[in-house]
């Protein structure tokens with residue numbers, strides 16, 4: 001099977017505007033209420049899209 005493509009996304013914005021909250025919500029459907037300033041953290045998530053019973057695509061997202 002072919003190696004799935006890795007998609008790299010960089011999220012920019014001022015401190016405390018909600019970048020981590022948005023990313024974690026997108027990846028895990030969980031919302032983080034506590035504010036913990038991010039220092040060089042990355043999030044990696046592999047998502048499998050199932051278009052039909054026989055047609056699936058796997059994408060790995062690395063958010064920086």
Ligand SMILES: Nc1nc2c(ncn2[C@@H]2O[C@H](COP(=O)(O)OP(=O)(O)OP(=O)(O)O)[C@@H](O)[C@H]2O)c(=O)[nH]1
Pocket residue numbers: 013014015016017018019020021022032033034035036037038039
């Ligand atoms: N009410 C509300 N609070 C939010 C929203 N998005 C984020 N927050 C809160 O804002 C605070 C900061 O969110 P973060 O996601 O940590 O912000 P950040 O931009 O990653 O901050 P840095 O790591 O300092 O750059 C957290 O307490 C979140 O819960 C939103 O859409 N609505």
